[in-house]
Amino acid sequence: MLKMFSESFKNLFSKPETVLYPFEPSPEPKNYRGVIFYNEELCIFCDKCEDICPPGSILFEVVDVESNKKEYNYNPYLCIYCGACVEACPKADEGCLTQEKDRMPALAGSGEQVYKNEKLGYFINRTKSAKNLDFQWREIENKTKESREKLAQHKALKRKQKQEALKAKKASSE
Amino acid sequence: MINPDLIMKEESIDSVKDSIRKWYNQDKHHYVTVNAIDNGETLTLDWIFSEYETKNKIYVFRVENVGYNTQIPTMTDFLSCAWVSEWDLADMFDLNIENAHRGMFLQPDAPKAPLRKESYSGK
Amino acid sequence: MANKITVTFGSQHIAIPEPVSFVFETENEIITKVDVDVGYVHRGIEQAAVTKFKYTNVHYLLARVCGFCSITHAGAYVHAVEKLIGVETTKKIDYLRTLVVELDRIHSHLLANGHVAEVCGYENLFMQTVKYRESCMKLLEDITGNRVQYDYYTIGGVSRDLTTEIEKSIKNTLNELRKNTIKLMEFFETDYTLGLKTRNIGKITTDFAKKMNCVGPIARASGLKTDARAEFDFLPYEELGYKTQLRSEGDVWARNMVRFDEVLNSIEICLNVVDGLDEGDVKVKVRGKPKGETFIRVEAPRGECFYYLKGNGTNIMERVRIRVPTYANVPVLRELFVGSKYSDAQAIVLSFDPCLSCTAR
Ligand code: SF4
Ligand code: SF4
Numbered sequence: 001m002l003k004m005f006s007e008s009f010k011n012l013f014s015k016p017e018t019v020l021y022p023f024e025p026s027p028e029p030k031n032y033r034g035v036i037f038y039n040e041e042l043c044i045f046c047d048k049c050e051d052i053c054p055p056g057s058i059l060f061e062v063v064d065v066e067s068n069k070k071e072y073n074y075n076p077y078l079c080i081y082c083g084a085c086v087e088a089c090p091k092a093d094e095g096c097l098t099q100e101k102d103r104m105p106a107l108a109g110s111g112e113q114v115y116k117n118e119k120l121g122y123f124i125n126r127t128k129s130a131k132n133l134d135f136q137w138r139e140i141e142n143k144t145k146e147s148r149e150k151l152a153q154h155k156a157l158k159r160k161q162k163q164e165a166l167k168a169k170k171a172s173s174e
Numbered sequence: 175m176i177n178p179d180l181i182m183k184e185e186s187i188d189s190v191k192d193s194i195r196k197w198y199n200q201d202k203h204h205y206v207t208v209n210a211i212d213n214g215e216t217l218t219l220d221w222i223f224s225e226y227e228t229k230n231k232i233y234v235f236r237v238e239n240v241g242y243n244t245q246i247p248t249m250t251d252f253l254s255c256a257w258v259s260e261w262d263l264a265d266m267f268d269l270n271i272e273n274a275h276r277g278m279f280l281q282p283d284a285p286k287a288p289l290r291k292e293s294y295s296g297k
Numbered sequence: 298m299a300n301k302i303t304v305t306f307g308s309q310h311i312a313i314p315e316p317v318s319f320v321f322e323t324e325n326e327i328i329t330k331v332d333v334d335v336g337y338v339h340r341g342i343e344q345a346a347v348t349k350f351k352y353t354n355v356h357y358l359l360a361r362v363c364g365f366c367s368i369t370h371a372g373a374y375v376h377a378v379e380k381l382i383g384v385e386t387t388k389k390i391d392y393l394r395t396l397v398v399e400l401d402r403i404h405s406h407l408l409a410n411g412h413v414a415e416v417c418g419y420e421n422l423f424m425q426t427v428k429y430r431e432s433c434m435k436l437l438e439d440i441t442g443n444r445v446q447y448d449y450y451t452i453g454g455v456s457r458d459l460t461t462e463i464e465k466s467i468k469n470t471l472n473e474l475r476k477n478t479i480k481l482m483e484f485f486e487t488d489y490t491l492g493l494k495t496r497n498i499g500k501i502t503t504d505f506a507k508k509m510n511c512v513g514p515i516a517r518a519s520g521l522k523t524d525a526r527a528e529f530d531f532l533p534y535e536e537l538g539y540k541t542q543l544r545s546e547g548d549v550w551a552r553n554m555v556r557f558d559e560v561l562n563s564i565e566i567c568l569n570v571v572d573g574l575d576e577g578d579v580k581v582k583v584r585g586k587p588k589g590e591t592f593i594r595v596e597a598p599r600g601e602c603f604y605y606l607k608g609n610g611t612n613i614m615e616r617v618r619i620r621v622p623t624y625a626n627v628p629v630l631r632e633l634f635v636g637s638k639y640s641d642a643q644a645i646v647l648s649f650d651p652c653l654s655c656t657a658r
Binding site (some may be wrong): 180200201204205206207209211212220222224225226227228229230231232234253254255257258259262265266277278279280281284288289294 | 334336339344348509510521522523527528529530594601603605607615616618624625628629632657
């Protein structure tokens with residue numbers, strides 16, 4: 001009982017335990033799991049990160065079926081910062097996909113700009129305003145799905161053409 | 175089955191209550207839960223127990239091929255804590271469990287029987 | 298003649314952090330009948346786990362069943378999947394997992410105890426407890442990279458290794474925390490007013506605990522020796538100095554004390570982990586898909602957490618069944634209210650440390 005009193009008394013004069021954020025900085029610790037940064041030059045487009053991402057916040061849209069060129073779209077506001085993608089990426093050691101300790105700033109009111117960074121992928125850098133970001137993302141989702149189907153169709157067509165060419169070759173040689 | 179110390183007893187839906195009642199010893203056995211597994215058209219029901227102060231022991235009373243509308247006995251007369259898990263199953267699979275109240279886990283406007291295969295496999 | 302009044306407690310109530318509703322029928326001060334509803338935060342996680350997620354990332358979903366035991370849920374699932382695939386983890390991986398699980402238990406127990414003090418009217422004791430707990434949260438943030446969602450377990454390993462710097466800070470922090478915990482324990486043990494609110498309140502006898510199949514600190518405070526850490530092999534607890542903590546009183550106070558005892562024991566375990574850690578990789582290779590059934594019990598801070606998993610050799614699990622500790626303790630909680638005073642209801646609920654988002658899933 002007495003001890004409690006003395007402790008309370010001491011606490012009266014001790015420094016506050018809390019941080020006066022935002023007047024004082026409250027930095028993230030060194031190994032904080034923040035946003036995912038991407039480097040297109042190192043990517044081999046294996047899609048492993050897209051496969052493992054639990055909420056589906058990484059999507060590769062196929063922009064050119066001929067050359068199988070893909071664009072990396074990342075939605076940091078859907079991401080749960082689990083780090084699974086970085087673990088899955090075979091090129092992570094070289095810095096293709098890294099998890100930084102930065103946090104995305106909160107989405108400001110609609111009509112305002114979204115924080116942009118080259119390494120955040122195409123989606124964030126192409127958005128014009130923060131308004132309806134989730135609808136914009138849904139568009140990307142649909143587009144990705146469509147582009148994948150197109151790619152599959154294209155591949156099937158190619159295969160067919162190849163087979164036909166092979167057949168024709170065979171026929172002509174006979 | 176990956177649990178080495180698992181003791182599984184196959185029962186029928188009529189006999190399961192009596193065999194558990196006869197076997198269950200309050201000082202020794204710990205009731206874990208009742209579980210249902212949907213096999214498509216029928217269910218498998220598991221009553222799961224463990225043993226105090228013994229390593230890795232798990233007892234399962236398994237009843238196979240239970241229809242969706244079969245009357246399932248309640249264990250609450252000798253396992254007074256079993257009601258939560260029974261009400262839960264009744265909600266999640268829309269089962270006919272004796273004395274089970276509906277609506278504790280699912281609100282009235284929620285989809286019915288969300289854990290039945292037919293409700294999520296799209297068939 | 299006594300007046301019958303119906304009092305609702307929840308679903309929103311200042312003392313409870315999560316939505317649960319009790320409808321008490323009271324006669325004067327004494328509760329005579331209880332109705333309980335625990336399903337307000339049902340999110341359909343069991344269904345999502347078998348439809349929307351591949352087995353390789355279900356544990357990220359399950360970690361979000363609950364903020365406090367995020368590591369336990371992910372852990373239970375990962376242990377089960379590893380059993381189904383047949384992965385053998387190394388000693389180092391097991392040790393690192395134990396470290397995070399025990400640190401999680403420490404901060405959860407401290408908050409639970411602080412909460413009881415708060416609803417008994419000791420706001421500043423609550424603040425003090427949370428102040429000490431903060432050091433543990435900081436440690437977890439340093440080790441795993443996040444305060445709440447650790448995502449530390451991965452199938453076949455853990456997500457990152459300790460650095461020497463963190464090892465040192467674990468030792469310092471935990472030694473400090475041990476001193477502070479002992480100090481807090483003394484407050485709880487000796488304070489007269491707190492004693493009035495906690496001693497002999499909400500008493501569960503050993504027989505009753507057995508009858509209602511209690512789990513966790515609630516059972517152990519009533520002298521029922523049950524702990525999944527001792528009864529199921531999932532992490533190497535025995536060699537790390539684990540001891541089951543028992544109290545016999547069975548009241549609110551004993552539940553707090555058991556938690557403090559366990560905090561001290563967990564600190565011991567964590568220090569042993571850091572001392573016994575050897576070099577090596579934090580991941581092993583995983584090949585194959587889960588097939589078959591398994592039953593897993595792990596010890597969450599609130600008690601035993603049970604998982605049933607069935608895989609069918611594809612990417613999607615066939616059935617994931619979660620039975621969480623609070624789910625098992627709700628029946629005894631309901632019985633316990635009958636006959637106690639309405640003014641004690643808050644302390645009783647909080648001494649159970651209920652986690653409703655786990656229960657409703
Ligand atoms: S951190 Fe997790 S949620 Fe975020 S992109 Fe990577 S895998 Fe997806
Ligand atoms: S896993 Fe890495 S290499 Fe593969 S597609 Fe993703 S970012 Fe590129």
